[in-house]
Amino acid sequence: MARRRVSATERHAEWETGRPARPGIVWWLGAVLLAAAVVLVAVLRRRELAQAYHLIAGVHPLPVAVAVGCEALSFVCFAGVYRWLLAAGGERWSLRRTTAVVVAANSVAGALPGGAAFSAAWVYRQLRRRGVQQVLAAAVLVMAGVLSALSLALVFLIGVTAAGPAGLRTVLLPLAGVLPVLGIALAVLGASRFAAFRSAVERLWQRAGARSARVREGQQALARLIEQARGLQPGLRPWLRPFTLALLNWGLDVAGLAASLWALNVGVPWHGLLLAYVLTQIPGSLRLTPGSLGVVETSMSALLVLYGLPSASAIAATLLYRAVSFWAVQPIGWACWLAVTLQERPTHPPR
Numbered sequence: 001m002a003r004r005r006v007s008a009t010e011r012h013a014e015w016e017t018g019r020p021a022r023p024g025i026v027w028w029l030g031a032v033l034l035a036a037a038v039v040l041v042a043v044l045r046r047r048e049l050a051q052a053y054h055l056i057a058g059v060h061p062l063p064v065a066v067a068v069g070c071e072a073l074s075f076v077c078f079a080g081v082y083r084w085l086l087a088a089g090g091e092r093w094s095l096r097r098t099t100a101v102v103v104a105a106n107s108v109a110g111a112l113p114g115g116a117a118f119s120a121a122w123v124y125r126q127l128r129r130r131g132v133q134q135v136l137a138a139a140v141l142v143m144a145g146v147l148s149a150l151s152l153a154l155v156f157l158i159g160v161t162a163a164g165p166a167g168l169r170t171v172l173l174p175l176a177g178v179l180p181v182l183g184i185a186l187a188v189l190g191a192s193r194f195a196a197f198r199s200a201v202e203r204l205w206q207r208a209g210a211r212s213a214r215v216r217e218g219q220q221a222l223a224r225l226i227e228q229a230r231g232l233q234p235g236l237r238p239w240l241r242p243f244t245l246a247l248l249n250w251g252l253d254v255a256g257l258a259a260s261l262w263a264l265n266v267g268v269p270w271h272g273l274l275l276a277y278v279l280t281q282i283p284g285s286l287r288l289t290p291g292s293l294g295v296v297e298t299s300m301s302a303l304l305v306l307y308g309l310p311s312a313s314a315i316a317a318t319l320l321y322r323a324v325s326f327w328a329v330q331p332i333g334w335a336c337w338l339a340v341t342l343q344e345r346p347t348h349p350p351r
Contacts, residue, residue, distance in 0.1 A: 059320065063263035067256040067324045074252035075103050075329075080245040081144050086127075088238075089136040100336040101126055107333025110291035110326060126340055144246075147239075151246040152278060155254070159274030163307075253277075253325065260321040264313065272307030279303055291326055 079099035086093050101123060109119035120141055127137035254277050261268045269276075280300040284292040297318050304314035 059263040060265070063259045064320075064324070067259035067263065067321070068328070070252045070256040070259060071325050071329070074249050074256070075099060075106070077245045077252060078102055078144075078148070078249040081147055081242045081249070082140060084242045084245070085140040085143055086132065086136075089133070089140065091132050091136065097340075100340055103329065103333045104337035104340055105333075107330050107337060109287065110330065110333075112290055115290065116285075116287050122337075147242055147246040148249070151243060152250055152281060154247060155250050155274055156278040159272075159276075159278055162270070163272050163275045256325055257317070257321045260324065261313075261317045263320060264316050266309065266313045266317055269304065269307040269309060272303070276300060276303035276307060291330075296326075297322060 076095070076099055079095060079102040082102060083093050083095055083098045086098070105119040105123045108122050109115040112118060124137050124141060127140065128134065132140075254274060257277060258268050258273060277300075280296055280303060283299055284296045286292070286295075289295060297315075300318045300321070301311070301314045304317065305311055309317070
């Protein structure tokens with residue numbers, strides 16, 4: 001059965017109601033197979049898991065407190081990105097309110113497979129409820145994601161540099177599937193410098209809009225989004241502040257991982273820590289399981305072992321890091337979700 005195309009109007013309706021499209025059967029099948037593989041690995045590594053449990057039972061409280069502080073500041077920094085973007089669009093939000101929305105969205109994203117879509121829809125709906133214009137709300141979500149991705153790419157480059165030749169060999173295989181896409185993107189970027197190429201693309205773009213009303217709606221929505229994103233703040237220098245906040249978001253999360261290793265009295269593999277962290281975020285961002293449960297644990301443990309940690313120590317550090325950065329945040333996030341969702345609607349309608 002062919003999949004029905006979703007128009008821009010329907011996508012907007014999904015975001016307004018907070019009900020994004022459900023994942024397809026192929027997506028669910030992949031999630032189930034992945035969960036089964038994680039269970040199989042846990043059974044095969046049950047001895048290392050038992051050793052990791054004993055290590056966690058003897059953690060030092062001070063480093064754990066440091067890890068908790070780093071994770072809290074990480075959320076505040078990412079909330080600062082949203083706050084700056086809203087302020088650039090003319091909306092003044094307090095840091096307290098923005099942090100509550102960000103923490104709540106994190107819990108929504110971790111509740112279900114593919115939770116990132118539900119999280120984005122919920123944030124969009126809360127922005128609209130509080131009078132934020134439709135295009136500005138969409139632009140804030142998109143630009144926050146772009147800044148987050150760019151800052152993570154910078155962390156990746158720093159990690160590759162710190163890891164040296166051995167780290168470069170480690171990332172060659174994961175990047176093998178990305179290289180063709182990157183090559184095509186670079187080729188298109190280079191060709192776009194030629195006027196004839198730009199004219200041909202513009203003609204195709206106009207013809208596509210003329211033949212289909214749905215495509216035309218999508219084109220108009222994309223044009224408005226780009227215009228709003230450009231209008232948030234012209235020039236490059238003003239964007240350094242939100243980019244720095246997005247970078248601090250990742251950096252403090254990495255510091256939380258390092259503090260988890262410190263709490264277990266395990267030597268921190270500084271040369272490969274950043275690379276192991278970033279390579280874990282890539283599969284974790286797919287949200288194939290609730291909160292990427294099993295995906296992050298397996299990936300991070302394997303990469304820490306690759307950079308010299310014993311298996312039990314790597315598993316213990318990963319589980320402690322996840323307890324601080326994910327499990328401990330869930331009840332706080334859902335409390336924020338309840339407070340934000342049930343908050344009285346503003347008297348003036350969204351513009």
